[in-house]
Structures are given as C-alpha cells and as structure tokens.
Amino acid sequence: MATVDVDLPHVKEEDQHHHGPAKGLGRWLYTTNHKDIGSMYLIFSLCMFMIGGIMALIIRAELFQPGLQLVEPNFFNQMTTMHGLIMVFGAVMPAFVGLANWMIPMQVGAPDMALPRMNNWSFWILPFAFLILLSSLFMPGGAPNFGWTFYAPLSTTYAPESVTFFIFGVHIMGASSIMGAINIIATILNMRAPGMTLLRMPLFVWTWLITAFLLIAVMPVLAGVVTMMLMDIHFGTSFFNAAGGGDPVLFQHVFWFFGHPEVYIMILPAFGIISEIIPTFARKRLFGYASMVYAVASIALLSFVVWAHHMFTVGMPLVGEVFFMFATMLIAVPTGVKVFNWVATMFRGSLTFETPMLFALAFVVLFTIGGFSGLMLAIAPADFQYHDTYFVVAHFHYVLVPGAIFSIMAATYYWLPKWTGHQLNETMGKIHFWLSFVGVNITFFPMHFVGLAGMPRRIPDYALQFADFNSMASVGAFIFGFSQLVFIYNVIQNVRVGEKATAQVWEGAQGLEWTVPSPAPYHTFSTPPKVD
C-alpha cells in the first residue's frame, strides 16, 4: 500500500498530460485497463502453456520406449490429467480471452471493455484457481489422476483426496470464464462505434461474440457436474454411484454437454483470427463474409446436439447412435464452408508470407487434417475401432495444437507490433514457425498410425509393435517443445527492441486497430471513430 501512496501524487501530476498507467505492482493489481488485463491474460496463458508443456514432455519421455523408465503409472495418470486440464483451461482459453481483451475494444472502436472492474476480477481469480489445482501435485495421494474428462466413478468413489481441490479450482475457472464472456458480450453489443453494424464487425469480434454465448451456456453445466461430484464425495448422494441407484453414464452426458461446445470455444476464436490474417496477407477482402458468420453460428448451434459422439461405445440405443452420427457429420458442412472461403480469399490475391501468414496457412492445412479425422470419427461403426485410441489423440491434438495454438501464435505475431510498437524480427519468427511446424507433425502424425494399429490412449506402457512410432512422436514433441523457447525469445525481444512500427504495420491490414498509432496508446478511442 505504501508504494501506492507514494506514487499517487506522481500519477496525478501525469494525469494532467495524459491518463498513463499507474506505477509499480499496483498498476497490475488494480488495473481496469483492457490492454493491461489483456497482457496479463496472455502472460498467464504462456506460463500455463509452459507448465502443461513440461507435463507433455514427461509423458512423451516415458513413452519413448516400452517399459516403465521414468515415472510410475499413477504419476503418469496425474500428468495426462493435469496436462489436459492446464492446456484447455489454463493455456488456450485465457489466451483467447487475452486477445479478446486487447483487440475487441480496438476493433469495435470502444475505449475499453464494458465492465472494467469485473474484467480485473475475472483475471485475478485465475492464478488462484491454477495454484489450487497445481498444489494438488504435492498432496498425499497425488494430483487428480482420472483424465481431464474425469469420468465418474473413477473421479468420485475411487479418486484421490485432492479431487476436492480440483473441483474448487474448476469452479473458480468457470466463474472467471463466465465473467469474461459477459464482459465480451456487453462490450460488443453496447460499445461499437457509430456506423459499425453487426454485419460490419471484424470476424474476430463475431467469432468471439458467439464463443461468449457458448461459454455462458455451458460453463454452468460444468459447474453443475463438478458440484454433483462434490455431493457424491462428501454429502452421501449417489448421482453417479450405481450401488446407490445412480448412473455413471449420466456423468458422461452432462460432461459432454459441456465438453463439446467447449471444443468449439477453443476453435471459433481461432477461425476469427485466421479470417483476419489471410485477407491481410492476400491483400484481398475475405471471401464470403456473411457465409463465414452464418457458418460460425451454425457450428455453435450444432455443438449442442452432438455431444454423445464422444460416447458411441457406452451402449446407447441404436437410434441414439444414428442421430448423433448424422448431427456430427452435419458439422463438416459449415466447417468445410470456412475452409473453402479461406482458400477462395487467397485465390487471385497478392500473397506474401510473413510469420503470421505462415502460421495461418499451416492452420488451414493442419486444422483441415484434424477435421478429416474428425469426420472419420463421426462414422459411428468405425468409431468403435477408433474410440479411446491414439487416433483420437492425434485428431484432437491436430485441431488444438496446429489449430488453436497456431492461431494464437499467428495472432500474437500479427498484433505484436501494434502492442509493442516494434516491427517483428521476421527471421526469428520464421525459425520459430518452421521448427514448430516440423515438430508438431513429427509428434502427432504417427499417432494416427499407432491408434489405427490398436494402441489405447492414456497408457504409460505399451506393446512392442507400437514402439517405433512412439519414439518418433517423442522426438517430435521435444523439438516442438523446445522450439517454443524461440517464441518466448521473439516476444521478449520485440517488447524490448525493434524497428519502429507504423500505425498500419501490415500493408494489407484493414480495420480500426490499424488506425491508432503503434504502440497503441494506453487509452484508445476515447472519442468513438465514425465507421462507414
């Protein structure tokens, strides 16, 4: 507190000239500035990405060869569980919220988020949620070890004691996400500059608007399911306990009713980012803007009626299998439209290949490969062979790593000059891109093969015929993992030094964020711009 008191007169003095940030730690604790909060989300996400990444490397190191070498099976299960939870809730989601905080007000011409104090709160509870979750690693009995999907009764009757901390952590994360989503919706619906009608909004804003509605719809479902677990564990209920008349399959229905929209929460903002970047570097307007918006909206709606495709082997009635198979296949249509539109945007454009564009192009190709394996998984009879094998692991890592994560990296490189005021070091950016691109494919492509050949997922040790491709995947994982140090280096260097960036930054960039100077002043659009 003392520092704040000391600094206060100084800040007031500065205020006469411009509303600059406060000094010292207080700036970050008390800030209500969307740019500060956006930066904190992004830095937090990067830390979680590293922690989750270290866990992935522990997993891949154990799987480098058959036999148990480094970790015990119970610890291995803790690693797979924590890796999944941290990457989903700690890395990917906060990164998108961080990008939303930074860019949405600037893209719609608003001075800040609609609810700035809640914005501060929704960020600052996150580190505590993850401290609680991570602290469970040091508890007797160990961290949660039941998979990130935490199926009951393994996660209730048979769970380690730390499951209660996990439940508390998930509740806080959910509250943070819901507040973030409310803030984004309120900002987009109320604070657009005059003339910016809904159908003139940048695609990133559109995809985030739809994502925010998905978050509000399903995070309470997640909160509900973990509360039911809490009741089963501590208060003698039997929601998921067959011996007490409960239903373990109910857990899966409720979980995936949250879980499938959650999957799209992690990819729709990515669609928005790619739809910003490709037109910039193709120097051509996005093809089929309206159909892009409708495609995202229909993907979001369909996401509520496909959840049981994660459960084809639980013994659903035949009609259930057929319904969920058809509904799932339907999602391929709007997803296909998006890919076709991106390609059509490039067609007869004027392309250059700066780092953000390279990541965007890799996204289109590799996300589409993940989409193809998704389509294969939708075929219910074949899913009986794919389900819970490494084929599924390959599938969702293709849509999440070179999908969601590549889009976040593309967005970072794309908007970094706007944030820091320094042009990118293209050489270092390209080194990072190529190492990541090669690493990600060596890691995840062979997983298709071992999965089809019959290797189940979430096992610490495997039969000998899977050995060769597993070694390969492990080598790839270390290449991918360590190449992220180049990313961190690039970002830190860009913050510190670099050629002065212009307001426009990229020749072909369109949109309000490119009308403000680089670096963007602490307060932008205090007077709304006119859009026409």
Added chain:
Amino acid sequence: MTKAITLAISLIAAPASADWQINMNQGVTALSREIFDLHMLIFWICVVIGVAVFGVMFYSIFKFRKSKGAVAEHWHENTTVEVVWTVIPSIILIAMAIPATATLMDMYDTSEADVEIQVTGHQWKWRYQYLDEDIDFFSNLATSRQEITNEAAKNPNYLLEVDNPLVIPANKKVRFLITANDVIHSWWVPHFAVKKDAIPGFINESWVKVEEPGVYRGQCTELCGKDHGFMPIVVEVKSEADYQQWVSDQRAMKLAMAGEASKEFSMNELVAKGEGVYNTACAGCHQPNGQGIPGAFPAITGSTIATGAIDTHVDIIINGKSGTAMQAFREQLSAVDIAAVVTYQRNALGNSVGDLVQPNTIKN
C-alpha cells in the same frame, strides 16, 4: 527411418504386420471387415476432398504471389459457388451415412446367440462367466514385473498376455454381456471390432462370430486407474471339438480344486503358493515388496491387519473394504489361494507372525 517416411507418404492400407503398421486391422469377422471398408471409404473421401482443397490452396500460394507481380482482384462473394460447396458436401455425407447406419444395425443385432459370456471389468483384470456352462474365472496380466521394469527382455506378447485367456468356439455367435465391478472399463479386441464400455450398474451387449480359430489380443480402452495399461484381453478361438474338450477340462479342474480345499498344507507350501497369488492379486496396489503407496494404498509390511487377528485378516480379503479400492476377493480366489495369501502376508514381506490358516477353515 527412410522406410517410415515412405510408408507415411504412401498412406495406403498395408498388410497388418511389422512394427510400422499404419492402418487399422481388417479383423477376422464379417463385421470387422465391413467396418474396415467403411473406414477406408471415409478415408478416401477425405483424401479426394483434401487433394482438391489443398490443390487450389497451393496453386494460389505459388501462382498469386506478390513477389511474382500478382495483383489482388476485388471480388469477395459468389452465391452460386457458395451454394455449390455447401450442397455437394451435404450429399456426400448423406451417401456416407447410409452404409454406416446399415453396419450399425448389424452391430446391434445381438439376437440368437449360441454362447453367452458375461464379461466383468475389475481394477485391473477381467472376469469371464459362461452363463450356460458353470465356468467362471479371472484373467490377469501374465507379463512379469521384471519385463515391465526393464530388468528382463520383453517377450513378443509383452503386455498382451494373460494367465487365463477367454476361450470361445469358432463359427458360433458369441454374445458378450459386459459390465464392471468398480469403475468404468472398456472391452476391446481390435480383430473382432468389438469395443464396449463396461459400466458398473449397466449390462452392455456385443457379439462376435469368428470364422478361423486363433489367438486374438486386445486391451482395456477406458482409463480405469493406475493399472489401466496392464489389463489386456486374450481370446482363444477354438474349433467346436477343441472348445468342447476345453469345457470338459474346466469342469474336471473345478472338481480337482474342490478336493484341494479339504487338504492340509504345511507352512512352506502355503507361503510358496501365496507368493504367486500375492504377485497376481495384491502386488498391483500393495507393491511387490509390501510397502504400498503412501496416501493411496496401505502397506502390508507391519500393517495392523496382517499382523493382528487372523480372522480379521481373512475377512478383509474375502469381503474387501467398502468405499476403498480394496476389493472383495471372495469370488476371485479359491479357498486354497486365500489361505495361501493370508499365510504369505503374515510370514513374508517383512512380517513374521508365525501362524497359518488352512483352506478348510476359509468359509466363502
């Protein structure tokens, strides 16, 4: 490495062999081949779409470069094209869904089975009960701990071998009734294309009709705790005559075991036998040295139960301890096994109580 790259690029259905297997097994039943065909059909559909989309994309990347003087055109929508690329994929998908639905209907037809077997998942073993034959046994991982911890060379069936395989007749429709005793497991034999979750409180059905005798291997595919990776499935498919022979052998064995239970054993016999039982049934949690895992599984060495009253000790093994991972071994172990393992735990693993229990005093 070169071989891997060649295979990876070719992406073609290779025969199920070698370590570089890249495709699904065709399997050994009519249904598994049907599923394999669906898998290949949807795969090739994806390949064709992929070649078209990536073809246009890479053409654009090479042709419309600014560095080659390309100038961007200004069009940005075309309703006809957009309708076409919405409608065509829809038609392809419907065409794909029809054969898939037909296959699903076959998979769900569990009627008129010749043999019925209940499959029950336990942490971390399978129990097979032949409903018409009074045959009932547990199937445990047979791979030695030394192989897992890299102290011995791994045999070719490493982690895919069990002490008592499931035995079924060829050319008969075998119906599986699949359930679980503790957490959710999933019973999967890739060559049969049978995968069904084993869920406590539910009985799921599945079926198989294998044409050729042989040995087929699979694994549990639903995360079920610590030793999820160590509960394989082995199915021996026998000709009708061999199967009948096996059934009568099982009956004879059962009679012989009943006779054993009334015999008197010496301490050394019980401890020697008990060590084997302990390593199969107990060591997974309580560890081969009896130290357990602090916070998760209690130690046997110095435990109040294993060094206290013998009746309590026998009781916890027979009835388990509800609300914990300690299972009831009443149906998993014979009276001889229980007597042996109790005696072993009391007189080995650092304990030396000095007493023993005879099988004829164990009342299941």
